[in-house]
Amino acid sequence: MMLDSDFSRRLVVAVDAEGYGRGDDLRHDSIQSGLAQVMDRGAREAGLRRETWARQEAGDGEVIVLPQGEPELRVIDDLVHRVRKALHDHNRERRDDARLRIRIAIGHGVVKRGAMGFVGQVVVTTCRLRDAEAARTALKMNPRADLVLVLTDRLYEEVVRQLHTSYRPESFTRLEVPTKERTEVAWMWIPSEDLGQKGTLDMDNLPEVADTLWALIAGGALERLGAYGTETGLGGARKLFAKIKEFRSEQGRPAAPESRDDLLRSLEELVRVDAAVKQFAQQFNADQMTVNLISAPISGEEINFGIRN
Structure with a gap:
C-alpha cells in the first residue's frame, strides 16, 4: 500500500522476532517465513486486510502503518490474540530452541512515508518500546509465552484502562523506557495462560x-x-x-x-x-x-x- 506523502495520524505496529541474530542462514529463513505466515493468518482471522498495510520489513521483523479507518480496537485486541494463536499452532511441534517468539509494540501518532522509510516520532517511539530491555527480559523470563505486547501510555490509558478491549487493565505492567530525549512510559502485557491447557475456554478452542x-x-x-x-x-x-x-x-x-x-x-x-x-x-x-x-x-x-x- 502507498502511504500518503503528507503526515497523517495512524496506528503503528512494530514486530520483532527473538533470537534472530543468534541463528544461522536456515534459522533466519525459518524465522522470516514463520513470521510472515503468522502475521498473515493473524490479520486474516482478525478481519483485517494485510495487503492494505504500509510495511517496512527488516528480516527479523517489520514496522506496519495501518490505513486510516482501520478499526483500532480490532488491531490492538483481535490481531494480537489471533497472532498469539497462530504462534501457538506454529510452535506446537517445534523444539523450544526452534520456536518463533515475538515482541509487539503498538503506538498511534503522526507519520508519513519518507525517501527511505517511515518518518514520524511515533515510529521511533514504537520501535524503541518493542526493543526495550524490559520487553526482551520479559520474554526470556516467561519461556512458555510466545509473545510480549507493549502499548504506549496513551493507548493504554484511552483504550485498555477505559475497558474498550478484552484485556484486564491490571494484567499490564507499567514500564519506564529511557531514551536519549526522555523516559517513555509504556505498558506491557504477557500472556498468563497456556493455550494448550485442556478443559478451559481459551484462545485455542x-x-x-x-x-x-x-x-x-x-x-x-x-x-x-x-x-x-x-x-x-x-x-x-x-x-x-x-x-x-x-x-x-x-x-x-x-x-x-x-x-x-x-x-x-x-x-x-x-x-x-x-x-x-x-x-x-x-x-x-x-x-x-x-x-x-x-x-x-x-x-x-x-x-x-x-x-x-
Whole structure:
C-alpha cells in the first residue's frame, strides 16, 4: 500500500522476532517465513486486510502503518490474540530452541512515508518500546509465552484502562523506557495462560466453540430445545448463549450476535471478565453428542452438528 506523502495520524505496529541474530542462514529463513505466515493468518482471522498495510520489513521483523479507518480496537485486541494463536499452532511441534517468539509494540501518532522509510516520532517511539530491555527480559523470563505486547501510555490509558478491549487493565505492567530525549512510559502485557491447557475456554478452542454455537443459533436449535425434548446435552450451549446475550445487553449492543465473527468477538471479550463463562464452555465442550436439526435446513439440506472436545 502507498502511504500518503503528507503526515497523517495512524496506528503503528512494530514486530520483532527473538533470537534472530543468534541463528544461522536456515534459522533466519525459518524465522522470516514463520513470521510472515503468522502475521498473515493473524490479520486474516482478525478481519483485517494485510495487503492494505504500509510495511517496512527488516528480516527479523517489520514496522506496519495501518490505513486510516482501520478499526483500532480490532488491531490492538483481535490481531494480537489471533497472532498469539497462530504462534501457538506454529510452535506446537517445534523444539523450544526452534520456536518463533515475538515482541509487539503498538503506538498511534503522526507519520508519513519518507525517501527511505517511515518518518514520524511515533515510529521511533514504537520501535524503541518493542526493543526495550524490559520487553526482551520479559520474554526470556516467561519461556512458555510466545509473545510480549507493549502499548504506549496513551493507548493504554484511552483504550485498555477505559475497558474498550478484552484485556484486564491490571494484567499490564507499567514500564519506564529511557531514551536519549526522555523516559517513555509504556505498558506491557504477557500472556498468563497456556493455550494448550485442556478443559478451559481459551484462545485455542474459542473459534471451534464459536463455529458450533453459531450453527446451533443460526439453525434455531436453542429455541427448539424444549419443543423437541432434546435439552439433555445442550445445557452448556443454552447457558453460554444466555451469558453472551446478557453481556452484550449490558454493553448496549443487540443481545443476539449478528454473525459468527460477532459471536466470536463477544466470547473473546467475555471469557476474560467472567469466570462462569469458562464453566459453561467446559460443559459445552464436554457434551459428546450429535444434534440432529431436523427442521433447520441450511442451503436446502439437513445438517448434523457434532459437538466434540
